[in-house]
Each structure stands twice: as structure tokens, then as C-alpha cells.
Amino acid sequence: MELSNKVVLTAALTGAVTPKSINENIPLTPEEISEDAYRVWQAGASVVHFHMRDDEGLGTMDKEKFKQTLDLLKTNHPDCDVVINCTTAGDHRATDDDRMAHLPYVMPEIASYDAGSMNWTPDGVFENSPQFLERLGLKMQELNIKPEFEIFDAGMVGNVLYYASKDIVAKPLHFQFVLGVGGGMPATVESLCYLKSLIPADATWSAFGIGRAHQKIMFAALALGGHIRVGLEDNVYYARGVKATNVSLVERAARVIKEFGKEVATPDEARQILSLPARNRELQDA
Ligand code: ZN
Numbered sequence: 001m002e003l004s005n006k007v008v009l010t011a012a013l014t015g016a017v018t019p020k021s022i023n024e025n026i027p028l029t030p031e032e033i034s035e036d037a038y039r040v041w042q043a044g045a046s047v048v049h050f051h052m053r054d055d056e057g058l059g060t061m062d063k064e065k066f067k068q069t070l071d072l073l074k075t076n077h078p079d080c081d082v083v084i085n086c087t088t089a090g091d092h093r094a095t096d097d098d099r100m101a102h103l104p105y106v107m108p109e110i111a112s113y114d115a116g117s118m119n120w121t122p123d124g125v126f127e128n129s130p131q132f133l134e135r136l137g138l139k140m141q142e143l144n145i146k147p148e149f150e151i152f153d154a155g156m157v158g159n160v161l162y163y164a165s166k167d168i169v170a171k172p173l174h175f176q177f178v179l180g181v182g183g184g185m186p187a188t189v190e191s192l193c194y195l196k197s198l199i200p201a202d203a204t205w206s207a208f209g210i211g212r213a214h215q216k217i218m219f220a221a222l223a224l225g226g227h228i229r230v231g232l233e234d235n236v237y238y239a240r241g242v243k244a245t246n247v248s249l250v251e252r253a254a255r256v257i258k259e260f261g262k263e264v265a266t267p268d269e270a271r272q273i274l275s276l277p278a279r280n281r282e283l284q285d286a
Helices: 030-042 063-076 096-106 130-143 154-165 189-198 211-223 246-259 267-273 281-285
Strands: 009-012 047-050 083-086 110-114 118-120 124-126 146-151 174-179 204-209 227-230 237-239
Touching (some): 009 246, 030 047, 030 063, 030 246, 047 063, 063 096, 083 096, 083 267, 096 130, 110 130, 130 146, 130 154, 146 154, 154 189, 174 211, 211 227, 211 246, 227 246, 237 246
Parallel strands (some): 009 047, 083 110, 174 204
Antiparallel strands (some): 118 124
16 A cells, blocks of 8 residues: 555653643553553554653653663563654753753654744743754754654744755654644644645644644544644543543544544554654664
8 A cells, every 4th residue: 555545643642741640541650651652552653752751740851761761662562663753842941951862862763843932821931942943953963863843833834944944954844733732823624724735745744633622633634634643642531521541542543544544654654654764773772
């Protein structure tokens, strides 16, 4: 089957914020996160997006936690070839340096790149300064790590196109449209259509809606030819009053993709679709 019929399914397991008191299925420790990563891969996830929590359960960019988690996944589940995607925004207290320290240390294949600043209403300012974005883009290019441009608002697409024109970020571009965050674009089909109209023809894109909007955006993204992301980082309920697990969300997304007449991309197919550098396992093992 052609790659054009394949959908990259990303699982975002943890996030930086939601406490276990809201949904006890959110994995927090390296052991829990690595086990969930394995289980969602078995359920069909092509990519896993990783965040870390500290011992109090708060978001952290501690590079040792990233390493411990990815080492556990590799050691306990050597058969798991899921694409590794690490956040660069997992702790609002982290400095710009903290946000990049894990990249050379664990060498993820993809890392998130939040393409601008905004008010994360009502919590605070989500700061991604031009200086930081330039450093992050160059660092990721140097390390051959693919940026996933997280787009919360339309102006952020313009930022990415600017950095691409200055060779600060490498092409082809891959966007992740994040809809429904307070202060960002609303989680509507119209938002998605508009964002899609702004990106270059050779770019790839994926999308998700926060909370109750997750199904609407999942179906819309599929209908518009995009890739999709699900997981407890974005949404903790499977249905009204029913708590989700990462596996239940991935299993549903995989079913939806199949019912739509498409197929879930294997990790290696996702690598081709996203033009990831042909990274062999030896490099990661080194
Ligand atoms: Zn994230």
C-alpha cells in the first residue's frame, strides 16, 4: 500500500501538567512511561511523544529522566522500534539551556518546537523567544533531529516559514496543530482548514484538539489528509465520565483510521513519511 494511505499516529503519554489525581492512568515515572510507550506501540502507535515528571510529579526537563526512560524502553523491549519524539517544553521553570540539554544526550529522532510565545490562559506566558527559537533550530539541525513545529496560533506558522527561509530550520517541515488551548486557536474544523492553507505543499502535518475537542479534531484531521495525535497529555477522558488510558485512546484512533479506509503507519513508514534521516539503531546505541 502506498504511503499516501498511511496515517502517522502519535501517542502523547504524559505531558507536563495533568496530575494523577485527575486520571490515575497518567504515567509519571520512567518505569511507567517506558511501559506505556511499549503498550501504545503494541496498540499501533507510530510515534511516542515523551515528557518527564520529577519525583513530585511536576514537569521536568531533567535529561537523566529522559535517558532513564528511553534506556528502560530499549532494555526491556528491544523489539520496540517506535519513533522517539521528546518535548523541549516540559517545564515552565526551565531555562532555554535546560530545554535543550537532553537533545544531544538522548538523541531523539523528533523533538517538539513550539513556534512562538502566547498567553497560556489562565496559567501564564508560554515563552518561546525569537532568540530561543533560533538557537533551538540551529541545535536541532546540527544534531539532525527533526523539529515538530507545534502551532497554537496562525502567526506561529509565519515564524516557522521565516526560520526555514533563513535556513535556521531544515525542510521539509512537519507541523503539529494544537487546537483548543486557552490563548490559542479554537478547536474547530475552520481553524484546521485555515492552518492547513498556510503551510507549504511539501510539508506534513498532524493535529489534535485538547480535552473534549479531541475527537472532532481527530476526525477532521483524518478527513483533511493529516496525521493524528492522541494521548493523556491532551485529553484524559475516553468519553463523558469515562477515564481514558493511553492504550484505549490509541486503540480507538487505530480503529478510526482503519474504518476510514486508511492504515496506521508503522514506525518505519512514519520515518519515510516524515523524511527522518535514516537513523540506524547503532547510532542510538552508541
Ligand atoms: Zn508535549
